Amino acid sequence: xxxxxxxxxxxxxxxxxxxxxxxxxxxxxxxxxxxxxxxxxxx
Amino acid sequence: xxxxxxxxxxxxxxxxxxxxxxxxxxxxxxxxxxxxxxxxxxxxxxxxxxxxxxxxxxxxxxxxxxxxxxxxxxxxxxxxxxxxxxxxxxxxxxxxxxxxxxxxxxxxxxxxxxxxxxxxxxxxxxxxxxxxxxxxxxxxxxxxxxxxxxxxxxxxxxxxxxxxxxxxxxxxxxxxxxxxxxxxxxxxxxxxxxxxxxxxxxxx
Numbered sequence: 001x002x003x004x005x006x007x008x009x010x011x012x013x014x015x016x017x018x019x020x021x022x023x024x025x026x027x028x029x030x031x032x033x034x035x036x037x038x039x040x041x042x043x
Numbered sequence: 044x045x046x047x048x049x050x051x052x053x054x055x056x057x058x059x060x061x062x063x064x065x066x067x068x069x070x071x072x073x074x075x076x077x078x079x080x081x082x083x084x085x086x087x088x089x090x091x092x093x094x095x096x097x098x099x100x101x102x103x104x105x106x107x108x109x110x111x112x113x114x115x116x117x118x119x120x121x122x123x124x125x126x127x128x129x130x131x132x133x134x135x136x137x138x139x140x141x142x143x144x145x146x147x148x149x150x151x152x153x154x155x156x157x158x159x160x161x162x163x164x165x166x167x168x169x170x171x172x173x174x175x176x177x178x179x180x181x182x183x184x185x186x187x188x189x190x191x192x193x194x195x196x197x198x199x200x201x202x203x204x205x206x207x208x209x210x211x212x213x214x215x216x217x218x219x220x221x222x223x224x225x226x227x228x229x230x231x232x233x234x235x236x237x238x239x240x241x242x243x244x245x246x247x
Contacts, residue, residue, distance in 0.1 A: 005210040007223070016089055018110040018198075018228070024077040031238075032231025035089070035110030035198070039117060039224045042217040 007040035052240045054204050061202050062155050065108075069132060069157035072105040078198075080108050085134075089226075090115055099137050103165035106132040106158070109197030111226025114138060119224075122146045123192040126216065128181045128209075128225075129153055129199025133162030133174070139195060140166070140174040151176040152184060182208040186216045196225040 002010045018035035019028035027033070064076075072080045079088065082104040086093035089112040096104050113135065119125060119142040127136045130151025139149045151174070153159050159176050166174040179185040181196075182205055194213050203209045213223055 001207055002210050005207065005214050007210065007214065012229070013116050014111070015229075016111050016226075018088065019078070020088065022077055022079060030232075031234065033228055034231070035226055036229045037111045037113065037116045037224070037226050039222060041222045042214055042219060 002038075002040050006042065008043045010040040011038065013037045013039060052204070057202075057204060058154075065131065065155045066157045068106050068108060069155065069161050076108075078108050078110075081105055082107065082134075085109065085112075091138075095138065095141075096134070099134060100165045100168040102161050102168065103132050103134045103137055106161060107134045109135070109226060110228050111197060113195040113197055113224045113226050114142075116224035117222070119143060119193055119195075120147075124190065125149045125193045125195060126184070126186060126191050127151045128184075128194065128196035128213070129202070130162055130176060131155075131158045133158075133165045133176065135195060135197055136162065136174050136176070137165060137169050137171060140169075140171040143173060145173055147173055149174045150186065152179045152181065152186075154178065154180050182212055184212050184216050188215055189218045191216045192218055192221050194221070194223040194225070196223070196227070198227055200225065201228050 014037040016035035019025050082096040085091040085107055091112055119139055121144045123143050125139045125143055130136050130153045133151055136149050136151040151162055162176045177185045200209050
């Protein structure tokens with residue numbers, strides 16, 4: 001989606017277990033919902 | 044691989060629900076929500092510097108509800124113009140303000156009045172005139188073309204139904220050579236149509 005907009009070098013750099021310990025932890029684990037860091041450039 | 048999911052839910056209702064939820068977070072960050080809030084969570088699970096957060100006004104940190112840590116992606120240069128999409132109570136803007144310094148500028152954009160009020164109060168309390176906040180939506184940023192060096196965001200783009208429109212507007216406001224470093228949620232498994240169109244799962 002980002003590349004279709006024109007962004008270059010789109011990379012996910014890190015993942016986080018952001019929902020661990022919340023009431024939605026079970027759903028997050030079921031669907032693989034995680035936080036992630038990204039970077040992309042406008043060259 | 045590109046994936047575009049068909050979303051048929053009521054977009055205006057979703058926007059209203061997002062505003063309602065984050066107004067509640069601003070007014071009572073210790074309330075019952077399905078997502079974590081606050082500086083302890085940010086330090087413990089997302090790798091923020093706890094000492095740096097402790098130095099910020101509580102009004103900025105208590106309502107923090109991000110899902111990752113954009114500051115771990117790349118250093119933000121001194122003097123840069125930075126925009127935070129969905130800036131909430133302003134925690135990430137104040138952290139960015141420390142990095143850009145007095146010669147830089149940070150603009151937080153949010154569509155929730157209660158969060159903007161907290162954020163402006165926090166920036167004043169922190170003594171950071173280089174940090175300002177604007178009312179706006181992330182699909183129609185109140186910023187000029189090619190005026191921004193770095194865009195940051197944390198757990199907000201997932202709340203927009205029209206994500207291609209968000210990225211088009213980010214691209215518009217970035218200078219050539221600029222970049223976006225952001226955090227958001229990802230889903231490893233395909234969601235059902237029912238799940239994709241369930242507003243409760245979008246905003247909790």
